[in-house]
Amino acid sequence: xxxxxxxxxxxxxxxxxxxxxxxxxxxxxxxxxCRKKAGRGTAPTGGPKASPSSFSxxxxxxxLTGYIGRVGPLSARDQSQPVYALVVDPNEAYAELAYQxxxxxxxx
Numbered sequence: 655x656x657x658x659x660x661x662x663x664x665x666x667x668x669x670x671x672x673x674x675x676x677x678x679x680x681x682x683x684x685x686x687x688c689r690k691k692a693g694r695g696t697a698p699t700g701g702p703k704a705s706p707s708s709f710s711x712x713x714x715x716x717x718l719t720g721y722i723g724r725v726g727p728l729s730a731r732d733q734s735q736p737v738y739a740l741v742v743d744p745n746e747a748y749a750e751l752a753y754q755x756x757x758x759x760x761x762x
Contacts, residue, residue, distance in 0.1 A: 663679075664676065664677065666681065668682070668683050668685075669682045669683060669688075669692065670683050670688035670689070671688050692730065695723075695724060709722075715754060716747055716751070721740060721747045723741040724737070724738055725739045725741070
């Protein structure tokens with residue numbers, strides 16, 4: 655009887671890029687590049703624990719310009735939710751928002 659081999663591992667979602675993958679072991683990332691990006695503190699691009707997907711449009715704009723970044727948790731072993739904050743002077747972030755709003759004709 656020719657039966658297909660059963661898929662090994664549990665379906666998981668990468669905490670860095672949001673890709674769905676299978677892993678027989680406990681893992682947080684789909685690949686070595688994603689694991690290294692997370693270790694360097696690169697902002698996640700998706701996934702269930704990544705907060706930028708739930709940001710407001712203004713916060714997303716600040717995140718894309720690099721004014722908001724991930725500041726925690728500090729340890730890769732810490733499984734708590736990511737913490738995001740302004741990583742520049744608030745006046746600089748406000749000036750960028752005012753510029754973007756004026757550029758689109760929305761007013762400040």
